[in-house]
Amino acid sequence: MKVLxxxxxxxxxxxxxxxxIYGTTTFAELAERCVQWGAELGQEVEVRQTNHEGDxxxxxxxAADEGTPVVLNAGAWTHYSWALYDACAQLTAPLVEVHxxxxxxxxxxxxxxxxxxxxxxAVVAGEGIDGYRRALGLLTAR
Ligand code: DQA
Numbered sequence: 001m002k003v004l005x006x007x008x009x010x011x012x013x014x015x016x017x018x019x020x021i022y023g024t025t026t027f028a029e030l031a032e033r034c035v036q037w038g039a040e041l042g043q044e045v046e047v048r049q050t051n052h053e054g055d056x057x058x059x060x061x062x063a064a065d066e067g068t069p070v071v072l073n074a075g076a077w078t079h080y081s082w083a084l085y086d087a088c089a090q091l092t093a094p095l096v097e098v099h100x101x102x103x104x105x106x107x108x109x110x111x112x113x114x115x116x117x118x119x120x121x122a123v124v125a126g127e128g129i130d131g132y133r134r135a136l137g138l139l140t141a142r
Contacts, residue, residue, distance in 0.1 A: 007049040008075035060087040085115035102126030
């Protein structure tokens with residue numbers, strides 16, 4: 001089974017970005033682990049990251065057309081992008097929302113809303129990079 005692990009803005013700077021919140025693992029390391037974890041689950045995982053919202057919308061539209069399951073960390077777009085809401089609504093295979101931190105527990109009010117959750121099979125938050133492993137597992141466990 002092919003699985004897309006899609007990451008939104010600022011996640012390319014993992015390891016250097018606010019490590020006290022997001023940890024010290026780099027994005028390249030995260031991507032490598034996702035591919036390994038997926039292989040253990042019999043999945044063919046492709047990991048992508050973009051700082052450009054249109055890229056993410058295009059990837060989600062293709063995933064909808066191809067029936068590809070998605071693990072999505074949309075970063076800050078999670079909290080306000082109605083275009084992302086609409087793209088997630090069109091997905092034809094399961095979607096798992098993942099966050100390294102737990103946005104619901106963070107002080108900024110804007111993090112307490114997600115446009116993705118209404119379309120997600122599950123939300124994994126606050127488990128750091130291991131959350132991606134659990135998210136991949138949830139796709140296979142169905
Ligand atoms: C995040 C949480 C978001 O609120 C934030 O904007 C991010 C990362 C996380 O993985 O914890 O960029 O999605």
